[in-house]
Amino acid sequence: MEQFLQQLLNGLAVGGIYALVALGYTMVYGVLKLINFAHGDLFTIGAYLGLTLLASCNLAGLLPIPLAMLAVFVMVALLVALIGFLLERAAYRPLRDAGRLSAVVSALGASIFFQNAVMLVYGARVYVYPDFLRPDFTVSLMGVNVPGVRLLVIVASIVLMLGLWAFIQRTRIGAAVRAVAIDPAAARLMGINVDKIISLVFLIGPGLGGAAGLMVGIYYGQIDFTMGWSYGLKAFTAAILGGIGNIPGAMLGGLLLGVIEALAAGYVAMAWKDAIAFLVLILILIIRPTGILGERTADKL
C-alpha cells in the first residue's frame, strides 16, 4: 500500500509535467493542425535557461527563496514564450498554406536545430541543478512520507492548468482561441484576428513548456540536452491519450500517463518504462484515435 501511494504520487508529479508540456502540443494542434515537434526542445531550453538564470543572477541572495523561484519561473516562461513566438513566425507562418506535411518536416527541422543549438551553447554533458532551491521538507500523508518537492510540483502544475482552463473558458480571448480551433475561416469572418490568436497560442504553449522544463530540473536535479525528445514524445502521447486538440484531455492524459508509467516502473519492470509509454501511444491510436475526451475524430481512411 505504501509503495502504491508513493508510486501514485510520483506518477502524479511526473504526469503534471507531462500535462503541462502536452498542453502546448494540444493547443497548437487545435489551432494549426500541426504536430509541433520542436515543442519538446523548447521544454529543454526552458530547463537550461532556468539553470543559467539561477547560476548567474544570484536571485536567491537578493530575494527569499520562494520569491526567487517564482521570479525565475516567470522569467523562464516569458523567454521560452518569446522563442516559441519567433519559431512560429520564422518556420510555420510561411508554410500556413503549404500542406500539413511540409509544416511537419519544418517542425522536425526546428527540433533538430534547437536540440543542437543547446548542445553547442552548453556542451553535451549532463548539468546538475543547484540544490539549495530544492525544498527539503517532507510531508506525512496517510502515514507515507512524501518529499515536499513532489507535492510542490503537483500543486504547481495543477495551478497552472487551472489558470489556463479559466483563461480559455472564461475570457473573451479564450473564446476566440476556441473559435479558431473549431473553424479558422469562420472565426476570421467573425472579426477574430486569427494570426494574433495563433501567435498567442505559440506564446502560451511554449511558456508552459518552459516552466515544465524548469520543474523537471528542480524535481530531478539534472538535465541534458536530449531530454526534450523523450519528454516531448511522452507529452505528445499524453495529448493523444486525452484526445488531441482538447485542453482538459491533455491534462487528464498527462496525469494518467504519468501514473501508468510510474506504476509500470514500480510493478512491471523499470527498464521497460519508456517502451510502455510508447505502447500506450500505439494502442490508443489503433483502438481509439480520438483519445479519451476527444470529440474531434482523427481522420481515417
Add this chain to the structure above:
Amino acid sequence: MTRTVFSVALGALICVLPLFCNAYWTDVCVMIGLYALLSLSLNVILGQAGIFHMGHAAFFAVGAYTTAICNTLWQWPIFLTMPLAGATAALFALVVARPIIHLRGDYLLIVTIGIVEIVRIALLNDVFGLTGGSNGIFGIARPRFFDFRIVKSIHFYYLVWGMVGISLVLFYGLWRSRFGRALNCIKADDVAAEGCGINVSRYKLAAFVLGAFWAGMVGTLYAAKMTTIAPESFNFMESVIIFAVVILSGGSQLGVLISAFLFIGLPELLREFSDARMLVFGLAMMLMMIWRPQGLLPPGPRRYPVVDRILGKLHSSGQNASGGLAGLAGAEVETPVNAQTAARTGEDRP
C-alpha cells in the same frame, strides 16, 4: 538529358573513386553507400508512396541483428543470412504496419517513431536473451564470396556500391511499373486513388514491406562491415537522418544519392564544423520546406509512349512543312498530361 549525362558521369566516378582514396576515405564512401541504400529503400515508402515513416532504423536493426545472431550463434555464412535478414525485417514490418497503415500522415509518423524506440529499448533489454543488451553483439564474421574473403574497405566499397547499382536498377523498374504508378497515385491523392480502384491499404502495406525487406538486407551489409553492432547504432537519430535524406532528395534516385552524400560525406569534408552539422541540417530542413518543398531533385515527369505518339502526330500535322522532324520533336515535348502528373506528385498534401 543533362540528368542522363550527369548520371553516367557520376556512375563512372563511383567506379573509379576508390583508386584515388586512402582507406579512411574509402570507409567514408562505404558509409555513404550504406545510407544511400537505406534511403533508396525508404524512398519507396516515403518518396514514392508518400507514407510518413520515420522508423526505418527499426527494420535496419532487425536485419542487422538477424545476421549477427545467425552468424555468431550458428555460424551461418554472411551472404546466406542476407535474404533471411530481409525476410525477417519484412515480416516484422508486416506485423507492425498492418494495424497502423490506415493512420493519416502525421499520426503514422508518431507511431513509427514509437516503434523505433520500442525496438531500441527491446534490444537494450536483451530480449529473448539473444541481443546482448547494451553491449550488442560482436565478433561477426567477414563475408566470403566463394574463396574470396571480403575484409578491406575497398572490398566493402565495391560490395556496397554494387548493391546500390542493383537497387537503382530494380527500384527504377519498380517506379516504371504498374505498382510504382499506383504508389505515386496514392501519394498525390489517396482518396482519388481509392476511387480509381487502387487498394490503398494493400499497396501502402506492400511498399512498407518492400522497403523493410531492403533495409533488412542493408542491415546485413552493415553488420558485416562493422563486425560489432549495438542498440545505439539504431537509435531514433538514425531514422531522422535517413528520413531527412529522402525528404531533401525530392524522391528521385539521383537526388537520393546526392543528398546521401550531402548528409554523410560533406560533414567528413568539413571536419572542423562537424559538431554543427545537425544544426545546419535542421536549418536546411526548415528552409527547404519554405523555399523548395519539392526537394533538391524531384523525379522527372512520367512519359507514356502512347500519349507522346498521339501528341507528336497532332503536332506534325499542324506544321506540314517539316512534318517528320516536328513529329520527332513532338515526342520530346513535355506533354500537358505529364506536366500535370508531375505537378501533382510533387505535392505532399495528405
